Amino acid sequence: MASLSRNSLLLVLSLLxxxxxxxxxxxxxxxxxxxxxKPRCNYRCSATSHKKPCMFFCLKCCATCLCVPPGTYGNKExxxxxxxxxxxxxxxxxx
Numbered sequence: 001m002a003s004l005s006r007n008s009l010l011l012v013l014s015l016l017x018x019x020x021x022x023x024x025x026x027x028x029x030x031x032x033x034x035x036x037x038k039p040r041c042n043y044r045c046s047a048t049s050h051k052k053p054c055m056f057f058c059l060k061c062c063a064t065c066l067c068v069p070p071g072t073y074g075n076k077e078x079x080x081x082x083x084x085x086x087x088x089x090x091x092x093x094x095x
Contacts, residue, residue: 037062045095047072054095061085061094 032040037059045054062068065081076083076094085093 031066032062032068034063034066037066037068040068044068044072048095057093058095065094 041055041058041062044058045051048054058068061082065079065085067079067082069075069077069079069082076092082094083092087093
C-alpha cells in the first residue's frame with residue numbers, strides 16, 4: 001500500500017514538473033512552428049487600431065525568429081531576435 005501511494009505521489013510530482021518546465025520554455029522564447037505564427041500574431045495585434053501593418057510585420061518577424069512575445073504589448077525580452085530586429089532608423093521592426 002505504501003509503495004502504491006509513493007508511486008502515485010512520484011507520478012503526480014513528475015507531471016507537475018513537466019508542466020512547469022514546458023511553460024517556462026514557452027515563456028523564454030521557445031521556437032514556434034511556422035503554422036503557429038498566425039494565431040500568435042492575431043493575439044499580439046488584437047489591441048491595436050493598426051491591425052494590417054501589425055500583422056504584416058508580426059508575421060514577417062515570426063517567420064524569421066520563430067517567436068512572438070506573449071501579450072498584446074511589451075514582453076519583447078522573451079524573444080531576443082524579435083526584440084533586436086530594427087528598422088534603418090533604429091526603431092523596432094517587430095510589434
